[in-house]
Amino acid sequence: MKEYMYLFRGGDGRELDLSPEQMQEHMxxxxxxxxxxxxxxxxxxxxxxxxxxxxxxxHGEVITDGPFAEGKExxxxxxxxxxKNLDHAAELSKECPIFLRGGTVEVREIMPMDM
Numbered sequence: 001m002k003e004y005m006y007l008f009r010g011g012d013g014r015e016l017d018l019s020p021e022q023m024q025e026h027m028x029x030x031x032x033x034x035x036x037x038x039x040x041x042x043x044x045x046x047x048x049x050x051x052x053x054x055x056x057x058x059h060g061e062v063i064t065d066g067p068f069a070e071g072k073e074x075x076x077x078x079x080x081x082x083x084k085n086l087d088h089a090a091e092l093s094k095e096c097p098i099f100l101r102g103g104t105v106e107v108r109e110i111m112p113m114d115m
Contacts (some may be wrong), residue, residue: 001082001108004089006096008077011103029097031049037081042092046079076103080110 006026018026051074055066083089086109093105 001084004081004083004086005090005108005110006046006079006081006093007075007106007108008079008096008098009073009075009104009106011076011098011101026097026101029100032077033095033097036095037079037092042081042083044080044082046077048077049075051076 034043034046038071053066055064056062057064057077081092083092086107090107093107096105098105
């Protein structure tokens, strides 16, 4: 099996006017989905990302606060899964709770590197 990365864009509950109860429900849905991937042996690792960050450019000569992309473009987290192929990895992402909030999942194969 190969490893694939899910990059989650938009659909972040922090961007929406969710009550604490709705936010907790949203996070529970993520937990259930990720546990399901774990039970089938597909889950490797993954975490949400803080919204604050830095953008480093020009070999470190320019460092700015960021990212300041439109909310739907901000990467809010990632997951690494094991799957047979790209189609299988995309299929596994279909139950992701991000779709309930209008977000997207970008599915990319992780290229192994010889070191």
